[in-house]
Amino acid sequence: MKLVITGGHHTAALPVIEEIKRNAPRTEVFWIGRKYAVAGDKNYSLEYRDITALNIPFFDLQAGKFYKTVDPLILLKLPVGLIQALYLLVKLKPAAILSFGSYLAVPVVVAGWFLGIPSFTHEQTLTAGYANRLIAIFAKKVLLSWPESARFFPKGKTFITGLPLRAEIFSVLSSVFEVNKALPTVYVTAGKTGSHKINLAVIHALKDLLAVCNIIHQCGANSVFNDYELAVQTYAELQENEVVRGKYCPRRFVLGNEIGEVYAKSTLVISRGGAHTVGELLALEKPCLLIPIPWVSHNEQNINASVLVKSGLGKILNESELTSETLLLNVKAFLENIGDYKVKNSNHSSIIAKNAAHSIYQQISQFLR
Template identity: 30%
Template sequence: MSKQVIVFTGGGTAGHVTPNIAIMKELDSEKWDIHYVGSHNGIEKELITKLNVPYHAISSGKLRRYVDMENVKDVFRVAKGVGDARRVLKKLKPSLVFSKGGFVTVPVVMAAKSLNIPVFIHESDLTPGLANKIAQKFATKIFTSFDEAANYFPKEKVQVVGSPIRKELFSGSAANGESWLRFYDKRPILTIMGGSLGARRINEIVRESLPELQKKFQIVHLCGKGNVDTSLEKESGYRQLEYVNEQLPDVLAATDYVITRGGSNAIFEFLALHKPMMIIPLSKAQSRGDQILNAQSFKKKGYCMVVEEEQLTKEVFLREVNELQQQASTMKRTMREATKTDAISILVNEIEKMS
């Protein structure tokens, strides 16, 4: 039996890639020939090529919500991207294109629509990003993580399924995580992550607060590419890493508390793992405000604490970390009572219907 081709697309941040990877791993490799379309230099290329999945790079512009001369150039980059994507799709002849968002996906879904190829979209955030606002016009079906997000899409296309959680995250070993991190005492482990691109303000506050934090915690600090402070590498009980991939299940299994940005995929993963969390969302000055809305939704449901970046000082940070520790047991109980949906199984089933 010949395999059917499916094309995944999504990029710009790890949050637009890891859910695709989670779905790809659950598809029957005997039935599906999986390909990926992304940008020439985005993080998606690095993550996908590690999986030995055929990767097709296309031209892509950046979708900006502000006036900039680069917007003019990007019109041409997107147009070229549509042409690039059409050539890839005409060659592969996929049964379906699955898009996770990010500016690279717009040319792909436009090309797919022009070739009458069905398009599935998954929106992680509480409100749609600009890429998915554009792409929804070309979509066959739209899936969302948040109930609230469904209100932003056509009713006849949308379905709430939750967030695709990587199944390997549930198989981590705390003992292996502690050994890999070289953490050997009984202090609880606090994992701090600013997303795949890092977070400058969070990094600064963590390092300012390090002497006080180390009295109570062993600390995993995922600080983003190029953001490791080599002067702190010999600190006991403090492990700096740019990014964690293969060892992440073990690191999270060993983790007692999490401090994170408000990216949807990450916070849904911590919810599924019952990790008490403090969310420091990207401010509106740095984003469209999606992380703030994600964080507020989780706080309302009792899954997290929220600290606005504009309020972040060493004193506030240390006080809130202490409060996180105090609220952890209540938070974990609320997380265990949360309604569970198996987004991966639902999405794989919907994909199978297209075969």
């Protein structure tokens, strides 16, 4: 049987792909997604790198993104994406479609509905974006990470699976990040595309930050801003200062087999409020400083981040307040009081269920025989 997987949250899809390989090894998996991280970028997306590394055929899709404001150029991409999706599905002839949300999945699921191909979509967040709300109309079933998000979807279609987490986060499989063991380590990440604003705040405060901690910095691969290159250059200029030497590890990406090492070495994680990062931080009970993206639909990242705040692990720093100075102050305060950030309220077992990937597989398994 053939299965098409699509969507913008590929990290959640990876454990499901592994589950499919274990339980239905004859299934042919195809991926429809985004080859480049952002428009105009020359660097391959992490999604493309991870999926092709698994020898899964990858098909690039040009789809219009949903915003609160109307952009005529984006609107033009909507029918283009639908036509592309129809062509690919007719060509591939999958038995089912598994969506992991986002605007990329909309034309694929709608095209599948026109062709009579059943679709399943997974929602990672407490709320639901425009894309998955639309997808739910055409999907056979909506699979949820959180019971609270059921209210956004048609009754009778929802099923709680939890959030699939990478097995790699629970094991140290590498030894590539050399840090000063006498100091705490801070892991800075803003997802696979990175955040220009967070990156600049770290880079501009780098000398002062490295006086109090090591930093593992996932900058993202973005040829529009070239933040990684700036980070490397800035650190090189500081090398004469013995205080900072050997304490900074800038990377475009932290690879899947490296993430367990990064989390194990990290005292504090600085991140956005993406659903998958929130799930991983909850599962690992990692103290975290969260800087949610302010413009995502339905205030999604703030709502995600609030879960970590309520659990006792996290604190929110609004992006509007983010500067190199406020970042430095928050890191210092966090590290001085790190013992205060531990789980006080742990009632989110559904999202960190380790069998979430298998639950999703069970929902689609009838189409993989």
